[in-house]
Amino acid sequence: MAQSATEPGGTGPGAELAALVASYDPTADKALIEQAYDFAAAAHADQRRENGDPYITHPLAVAHILAGYRLDSASILTALLHDTVEDTSVSLALLERRFGADVAKLVDGVTKLGRIELQSEHTKQAENFRKLVLAMSEDIRVLLVKLADRLHNMRTLHFVERAEKRRRVARETADIYAPLAERIGMDAIKTELEVRAFREIEPDAYQTIVARLSFLRGQGADLIEEIRADLLRVLAEDGVEGADVSGREKSPVSIWLKMKEKKVEFEQLSDIMAFRVIVPDKTACYAALGSVHSHYRVVPGRFKDYLSTPKQNGYQSLHTGVTVPARRNAKIEVQIRTREMHEVAEFGVAAHWIYKQGGHSGSERKRFPWVRDLLEILDNTGNEAASFLENTKLALHQDQVFCFTPKGELIALPRGATPVDFAYQVHSAVGDACVGAKINGQIKPLRQPLENGDQVEIITARGGTPNPAWERFVVTGKARARIRRVVLAKQRADQQENGRGAIARAFRQEGIEATGERVERAAKVLKQGSPEELYLTVGAGNISARDVVYAAEPELRGPPRVADALSLTRARGKPGQTVALPPRRAGEAATGITGLVAGMPVAYAGCCHPVPGDRIIGIVATGKGVTIHRADCHTLAQFAATPERFLDVDWEMADGAVHVARLNIVATDEGPALSAITIAVGKHGARLSRLKIKHRASDFIEVEVDVEVTDTRHLSNVMAALRACPGVEEVERSKG
Structure with missing residues (x-):
């Protein structure tokens, strides 16, 4: 049974996991993995999952998911121990003594924050994600463990009784964790997370699409195999050797998104099949592309070359769309890549451990520019948890366009990005000082969307500051967070100065000076943390300058105004009422x-x-x-x-x-x-x-x-x- 301890003879779940890890990493400490399993099983001994299973089945499943990606021993140990600090009396100090500082640090990165007082579920979500971003910026393995943890939780989500909680977890998965999986190139995890979240968020749409796919499968059960054989034939005829072709239906969620994008019904979609062509080398990729284009009618606007311009997650492939007349005029998507490119596409960042068993490099901010972008968003949003979450979603949910600086440096941006987004991607200081832009040598409006291949020159002015109106048209979370930060900082400084002046005038009107002692006394009476906070509150209009005077010198206040009693003594209602x-x-x-x-x-x-x-x-x-x-x-x-x-x-x-x-x-x-x-x-x-x-x-x-x-x-x-x-x-x- 999964919950049983490791037997002295080397059997049981812990020993089986250790043997699996050792099969791809001979340097793995099998005894330590078995000890970690036994330690976690004991820590969670009194806990059960929603379906009644012993809790240890969850960390064990997470560890097996990561072992499937051939991750290092520290990641496997973290998977086994990841809930011990959050859900039991185990401390990080104890984990460090038993399993080392590396594992303890990873477990801390995965562990959620403690109970956050007086904050909504949305704010708690943002604060926990803030911690995750900081942790994964130091070590990307934190994210790998978190994704495997979320994947197993999604696989067992149907056991959760409360529909509201299921939808919240599914929404968070679709908004944050699936895009994060895509960012590190773990396509299989990303797809499964998307599909499982979609099934919970849009159950009717999911069932309809699955039923339609099943019907079409029955109508043309051999269509995918026919097209696969046809592709193999034309590649062989043109001398493309060593090609391997596979075909599949597109996932229900990708079909749903395509229906929404094109505003069509399922029956009007023609491209619901995708085929993958694996060839020996990069030269063969272009040869295979030429063969496909010469034998089938090309669908305009569908070709994308991710070989010469890889995605930020390292993904490389040639994408094209063609029509197969001999097979009922089926429109299909074809992806062409090498074997190594395919491994990177499937395993993403985990391929680092597959191809280089040297372990973790610890340079995540350099290896993953998008992590650096998230850190900048975190820095620019400060304590605004909701803004951080909103801008993070913007940073994760976008297709790309590729533009160039005048010196030829490639800048990857989300589709729909403007010169202002470009400026902030180059550097925050460039964005702040931006006053204009040239696109391909011509002056263009700052709100104009950029196209693939555009050369962009940013015109700056010394001492320039962001225009608040930019926030309405920028599309990157990085730009939006920075603009908001600078604008709010200026607004705060202006309010503080206005408040200081208003207080000084109010005191002078009473014939006395606004001394530091009086202002500090007023700040204390009015429950303001400091005189600076008091200036800000007065400048914002939340406290009048006259009341600051009365708080400092109560004897100056006249008799209070008395009104009729309010007829309403108690008001009750539901949220939103x-x-x-x-x-x-x-x-x-x-x-x-x-x-x-x-x-x-x-x-x-x-x-x-x-x-x-x-x-x-x-x-x-x-x-x-x-x-x-x-x-x-x-x-x-x-x-x-x-x-x-x-x-x-x-x-x-x-x-x-x-x-x-x-x-x-x-x-x-x-x-x-x-x-x-x-x-x-x-x-x-x-x-x-x-x-x-x-x-x-x-x-x-x-x-x-x-x-x-x-x-x-x-x-x-x-x-x-x-x-x-x-x-x-x-x-x-x-x-x-």
């Missing part, structure tokens, strides 16, 4: 705006909800008037390319005017927190006009509320009261 409250009372007029043309219609942006006291900007829309946004609203980036639409406006204060501010709140205890929120808003003379639960987890909720206030000072009082509510962890204004 909005709780609507009674409309605004009569007589609560909107506040006026200065800087407008007489009679010009004005509206307040629903994305950022400006209130009097905010720094504001007007955006002119022909025939629609002006929309007022907060100066820090994220939506303004959409208009960066049309500065003529920006209007310099300000508030014209009016007594009794009411505006809506939108707040995002994170709380840990739903019932008491929601009640406290509604009471706190009412006590401070404001009115809650809308409440929406955006997300509910087991230990926290995210709530979006609209609060009617008179100005930023009033809003700051409300926000300070909300932050003081029991169970409330975060209170921030929405920025669009």
Whole structure:
């Protein structure tokens, strides 16, 4: 049985695995592999898989998957031990003493982070992937073990009872792990992960395609064999010796993607078969291509030469599409490569161990440029876990175009990439300073998509900075993350400077100076980590400068404004459900705006909800008037390319005017927190006009509320009261 310990005589699962590894690596320490199996079996002795099997069956299966790729002993040991630290009381220090520092480091790389407090499943996923990227940048074997782990989990996913969890795991597999397998050239793992994820995410589409393939197989059971024999015949006639031809149906997921891309039904697809031609050497590849093209009608636009320009994962092959008239006019894809190219295509980075039994080189950032790109994305997104995950998916899910610098250096980019993407691929500093581009010697717009073979020259300016509008058309995660980082850093610096100035002015209006002692005292009272953080919060409009003065010198504050009690004392709802409250009372007029043309219609942006006291900007829309946004609203980036639409406006204060501010709140205890929120808003003379639960987890909720206030000072009082509510962890204004 799989869960039994290794017998003294050298039998049992551990001994069988050790013998398998030794069959391709005579230097393997068989005794250590057997010890690792016994150690893992003991550590997981009380655990069971979802299907009831002993847990040790999982790490053993992962180890066998890696042994199938002939990986080194350290990878096999890591596979056996990869869940011991995460799921048992075993420590990394113990693993290092028993199995060495190399194995302990690999296990640490594969191990997920501990429980992340107050964060959604999406954020946890991003944080764990962040750790994986850092670990695999040091040693790619971390990724190999992780892929084998995910593959076995996908093979047993049907045993998981909760449909929501199955779909989440499948979605993560399709979004991250299958593309990662493709990036390191492990085509078989990539295909199986894709198909198993597709079956869970789109079960109806999967079953339909499988049924149609089965029907066609019955209609023409010998068609693949007929075409294979025909290809062998024409190759032999043209003197291409030593060719081996195999054929297969394309996978259900690749057929589904083709149907979506071409917007056609299954019956309208003609190329659902692919054939592989293996020849002795590179010269024979081109000879075989000529033979295929001379005997069959070529499908235009299907030829790709990955021999002269390999993919980033090292993949080399010639691809073409042809029609076989003698075989029912079947359209087929033909891939032509050498035996060694085929091994690299199937085994990917694992071929390093197959052909060079010298072990791990430890230079992943040089060997895999895409790993370096992921690290740059990680650096540029900082603590924004969601942005890191989004930009990583962009970096992984793309076909390529190949362009050149003026010096002839090849730059591989995703299809649809622009000169700005090109500039950031050359270097982050080049991207930041980019002001224009020449494509094949001609000045072209920065948003123009690049084509294969384009020569691109980037025009730079000293001191240049990224345009926020670039983020709308770049396609690489690397460029998007860098642009966002620089733009947010500048925005943060501007807000900090604005906040510093506003605080200084507010103190001067009271006849006193904004000394360091006063600002530090205010920061402490207002629960800001430092004066710099306080400047930033004031500059962003989340706290008014006047409230900083009152926090530092409470005796300057006048009597509080008291309002009628809020009618709503408790609001409950499901995620995504909005709780609507009674409309605004009569007589609560909107506040006026200065800087407008007489009679010009004005509206307040629903994305950022400006209130009097905010720094504001007007955006002119022909025939629609002006929309007022907060100066820090994220939506303004959409208009960066049309500065003529920006209007310099300000508030014209009016007594009794009411505006809506939108707040995002994170709380840990739903019932008491929601009640406290509604009471706190009412006590401070404001009115809650809308409440929406955006997300509910087991230990926290995210709530979006609209609060009617008179100005930023009033809003700051409300926000300070909300932050003081029991169970409330975060209170921030929405920025669009």
